[in-house]
Amino acid sequence: MDDDDDVPPLLVAVDTDDGDTPVATLTSELKNTSVTKVPITIITGYLGAGKTTLLNYILTARHGKKIAVILNEFGNSTDIEKSLTVNQGDSSVEQWLELSNGCICCSVKDSGVNAIESLMDKQGTFDYILLETTGLADPGNLAPVFWVDEGLGSTIYLDGIVTLVDAKNVLRCLEEPTGEEAVRHDGEERHGHGPGPLMSTAHLQISHADVIVINKADLVTADELTAVLDRLKSINALAQTHITDHSKIPELEGLVLDLHAYDRVDAASLDFASKGHSHLDPAIGTITLDLPALTDCKLKQLDAWLRSVLWAHDLPGHTPVADWEVHRIKGRLAFLDGRRKMLQGVREIFEIFDGENSNGPSDVGKIVVIGRNVGNAEIAQAFQTSLSGALVAG
Numbered sequence: 001m002d003d004d005d006d007v008p009p010l011l012v013a014v015d016t017d018d019g020d021t022p023v024a025t026l027t028s029e030l031k032n033t034s035v036t037k038v039p040i041t042i043i044t045g046y047l048g049a050g051k052t053t054l055l056n057y058i059l060t061a062r063h064g065k066k067i068a069v070i071l072n073e074f075g076n077s078t079d080i081e082k083s084l085t086v087n088q089g090d091s092s093v094e095q096w097l098e099l100s101n102g103c104i105c106c107s108v109k110d111s112g113v114n115a116i117e118s119l120m121d122k123q124g125t126f127d128y129i130l131l132e133t134t135g136l137a138d139p140g141n142l143a144p145v146f147w148v149d150e151g152l153g154s155t156i157y158l159d160g161i162v163t164l165v166d167a168k169n170v171l172r173c174l175e176e177p178t179g180e181e182a183v184r185h186d187g188e189e190r191h192g193h194g195p196g197p198l199m200s201t202a203h204l205q206i207s208h209a210d211v212i213v214i215n216k217a218d219l220v221t222a223d224e225l226t227a228v229l230d231r232l233k234s235i236n237a238l239a240q241t242h243i244t245d246h247s248k249i250p251e252l253e254g255l256v257l258d259l260h261a262y263d264r265v266d267a268a269s270l271d272f273a274s275k276g277h278s279h280l281d282p283a284i285g286t287i288t289l290d291l292p293a294l295t296d297c298k299l300k301q302l303d304a305w306l307r308s309v310l311w312a313h314d315l316p317g318h319t320p321v322a323d324w325e326v327h328r329i330k331g332r333l334a335f336l337d338g339r340r341k342m343l344q345g346v347r348e349i350f351e352i353f354d355g356e357n358s359n360g361p362s363d364v365g366k367i368v369v370i371g372r373n374v375g376n377a378e379i380a381q382a383f384q385t386s387l388s389g390a391l392v393a394g
């Protein structure tokens with residue numbers, strides 16, 4: 001591990017021609033065009049994978065953005081009464097989350113967003129927010145905090161989750177969850193896990209990713225790299241992958257920044273995910289469900305099915321065969337009349353929104369699911385049977 005971790009990355013206003021443009025000027029300029037929402041990218045990855053290296057790379061690259069870096073302390077849902085720290089130039093501002101009583105995920109959601117908004121009030125708006133999690137954070141707990149409903153009028157939006165993996169160590173991390181992790185992720189809080197393949201923090205960080213940066217490529221052979229890539233694709237076939245040395249991404253925009261991962265669904269990634277990949281990983285996998293052409297009535301049935309699966313953890317019409325949990329869900333919903341909608345979800349939260357209309361009758365609907373044990377043949381079959389049943393009936 002590096003010893004520079006105690007020195008948090010700095011917020012720098014890069015590429016302004018005179019490096020010391022006062023913050024006040026930037027703020028008033030931005031306030032005039034105040035409808036612009038600020039994207040937030042979650043940067044996650046196992047201990048020592050290269051998160052800080054990536055942050056520093058982004059901060060010094062030419063992009064002209066005024067970036068705020070937030071170090072997240074509430075990676076685990078049991079440990080959220082913490083603060084957000086924003087580093088700006090030489091100063092560091094800490095904002096405590098004020099948790100109200102009531103449902104813990106609602107209060108985290110409100111306070112996480114409020115904390116950032118109040119930081120922006122105090123410090124001036126940023127163009128972009130990078131949120132670095134601790135190495136042991138589960139991004140699935142964090143994403144819903146920042147994936148805010150349009151209607152709530154938030155000034156920030158979740159742009160994507162970028163997961164760094166260490167090419168040299170990731171396979172070992174996936175094989176050997178530490179005792180503590182095995183207990184943490186195999187026990188309590190989530191839907192009564194039965195026995196099953198162990199899931200590590202590395203699994204959770206990979207399964208929730210929109211982009212996976214396979215870092216430290218300089219430390220492995222080409223064959224080792226291929227093995228890593230195969231394993232990662234078997235866990236999360238939806239994420240884009242990039243191979244790097246010292247987290248150097250050639251083009252930041254579209255590859256790690258400005259992904260719009262939650263307001264668009266990329267058709268090519270859905271098609272790739274449904275090509276059928278090996279089930280190399282026993283704990284987490286990606287499956288594709290066939291979806292018949294929809295009508296408005298069937299859309300309602302699909303919505304009810306999603307609520308049942310994601311909220312009640314119940315596969316309608318099916319006795320649970322073994323334990324499972326859904327981390328990500330994405331889909332293309334094709335309608336008989338040529339309309340097309342997209343589905344996007346993280347854990348319990350999902351959204352269906354309009355997509356571009358199809359070009360013709362060959363358009364097929366599909367839903368890609370990433371989650372714990374869903375790659376198990378019996379469970380994959382149960383998902384498909386339950387979905388098909390829900391859409392035929394009624």
Ligand SMILES: Nc1nc2c(ncn2[C@@H]2O[C@H](COP(=O)(O)OP(=O)(O)OP(=O)(O)O)[C@@H](O)[C@H]2O)c(=O)[nH]1
Binds near residue numbers: 054
């Ligand atoms: N050989 C090699 N070393 C790298 C690479 N990327 C980062 N490192 C080194 O790996 C160490 C850890 O990198 P960091 O960027 O601090 O990793 P991190 O994910 O922020 O680590 P934690 O915050 O401790 O979880 C540092 O010493 C880096 O210089 C790489 O591509 N190749």
Ligand SMILES: [Zn+2]
Binds near residue numbers: 005052
């Ligand atoms: Zn670090």
